[in-house]
Amino acid sequence: MRKDLPQEQLNQLNELKETQEKVSNGWIDYWLDYSAFDTWQFWLNVSFIIIPLVVLYLLIDKKRVFLLGFYGFNIHAWMVYTDAIGTRYNFFEYPYKAVPFLPIHVGIDTSLVPVLFILLYQWILKNKKNFYLYNFGLILFLSFIFKPIIVAHHLFHLKNGANYFYVFLLYVFVVLFSRAITNVFLHLNSKAIVSEAE
DSSP states (O other), rough: OOOOOOHHHHHHHHHHHHHHHHHHHHHHHHHHTSSTTSHHHHHHHHHHHHHHHHHHHSSSSSHHHHHHHHHHHHHHHHHHHHHHHHHHSSSSSSSSOOOOSSOOTIIIIIHHHHHHHHHHHHHHHTTTTOOOHHHHHHHHHHHIIIIHHHHTTTSSSEEETTOOHHHHHHHHHHHHHHHHHHHHHHHHHHHHHHHHHH
């Protein structure tokens, strides 16, 4: 039997949905005015999506494609979550986007950054290098060189006390958590292989 929500709760829910719809429509209007097909920023953002994926397709080690893809998808997923939280709570913003329907930046943190970490992980595995040392280097580059460059071109803004050190910590969290999840699944897979062999 269906029980209706209390009227006060329904009123607040409807108010939030109406506000969300107005904000979403506002973002589309803003995008059409300042960030659509007739801006160089739109095409740069599209290139942040497409070029890394093409490079990944050409360079990925086909023998390790599932491991690298799983690790990269972890990076992608956690970047989306941290990006969504950061934009929702106004710690950072993207004045120019390729896709106006999403609060996140589809190009940088969901394509370019994961691909960089995938290719680095592939290189580390192939050359038996220290995972943490080389990822630390890439994180430093992204946090303190790449992000300031895109801030200077108004592709990314830090707000409400957020700074590059916070960006650095977010990247550290994402990489370490993605590596930990990947290692758990590798461990489970090796246990399954051992069980099958017995």
